[in-house]
Amino acid sequence: MFRSKYRYVFVILLAAYSLVNILWVVGDKLFEFSVPTSFLFLLLLQVIIVTWELNRLVENNLHKLRGLAGEKIHPLVILFLLSQLNAVIAALTGLGTAYIALGHDSAWSIEHYKLMVAFAFRVNLFLNCINAIYFFLQKSRDAEVRAEQFKKDSIEARFEALRNQINPHFLFNCLNALSNLVYKDADTSARFIAQLSNVYRYLLYSQERKIVSLQEELEFIDSYVYLLKIRFGENISISKHITTDADKFHIAPATLQMLIENAIKHNIVSGKSPLRINITSMNGSITVANNLQEKKVKEASAYVGLKNIKKRYEFLSTKPVEITKTKNEFIVKVPLVQVDHT
Template identity: 50%
Template structure:
């Protein structure tokens, strides 16, 4: 606080307040001699200035003294007390030189000491408040920085991984296709490379356009259709007005994967997935037909999307589970 940019304005205002307060309470009459009003105000201004500026110079010293059990602000205050006594003594000598009717130097010294000490104590109280508020704000900023780093680390983890089961299953399908249909296997390889190209290309991007995400999803759906055939039905209905807006990369792919992981996908019970926009959200919904044996969670599904949106948007994804429908609403991000 002692180093603030406009400290001289505060010094002047504090001196003016003290001057008016002393005149109102007639405290100046306790000196026993008449003081020129301008001179009296100048003395108060000098006292406040010296108290403030010496504290400013002592501030760095107080934080360098290696006393771990004593807070630097307490050390600063103790150092400033000596300064207060010195200022009071010099002011008393000045009054003695100024006035020929100076009868009681002890009373005058006590008055100067009382004023200087009150100013010093007031400034230290304000400084302590300022210090701890600054510390609190710094701690908040540091916590926010660490939170951001944590989210970035989680973000990077997601970008650097794709469900190993998906990769394993894709290669299994490919190994079968190679012997059955060369054209389809070539198309499969092309679409698989598109999926990984998209993931690698966007590994440093926090958001992507919905249009790009949909193009990526087309390749991903092709791979799923080769694997599951008609056992999975995915329908998309995305309006043109939202395609140039943004979402988190691979969010739709994760939600489709999440639906497949937790539900039965068979000819008798085909899995129906719909992707559409509703107001300011993209919605991914599927019919609920849960597997009897649940797969072990990898931790890169719903929770990861929610954590990413904590960082990307003021709106959070919404999970809605009804009797036979499960849906997730992802906020659409607008960039101005």
């Protein structure tokens, strides 16, 4: 609030209100000398401006002050505590101006100081109350905007996931591989059909869910990897090393599948240049890494799937999705989600 572009309009209105209030209760008579009304207004205006601007200075540096005081302390508490000192400074400047301008050097008294400090504290308390209301209203509006954005991103992510997952080309390739298997190996073709069924059953089952257990996701990936191995053979290698308790952690549905699909989509997969994908878990996160051998002709999607995964995890975890691209490797680190069932 203190950074509002309309702050000086608010300051003038508050000074005018304070003047009317003081004159109404004959507060100006508390001084032992006559105070012109115009000067009293300017004096009140000065105290309010100094209080406001000092509070604005504190507000602008709250991120630094929170680093010193500790992240657990609410920013409004830090602002209010420091604003008390600002009020004292504003009162001293106002009192000094009054006695210098009016020429009452001999009339300094503790009562006059108390009057000015009391006024500064009242103004400061009022400003902090208004600022707190503004702060929480802004937080509420931001939460509403974020909620709407989350809905939009979720819908976009769902369509992107479906576009990647229930991909006509993927289904065509699976059916094409199956047609070659049917006459060569009946047992393998039967297992292929079972694994394909598992993949689509999981995709349909998880469409409306925000998160699934890591164990469910890994079981789905086993079926998905089986289909890829039939399709690409030795041209692709996908390994898993999971040390995390898969039943206790959760993940957004089909996250691993989208990352594997992303690696296949943007890299060469051939006998001369086999694609190696490693899935590992450590310290509350799961990592999908692949050797980097990018196609010369880029896919039109421009990593839309990765962008959607990052947006989804902004709402699922306080930890971000980390994407690292080196000369020889592309790595995506996804935070795992713990659900409190108590």
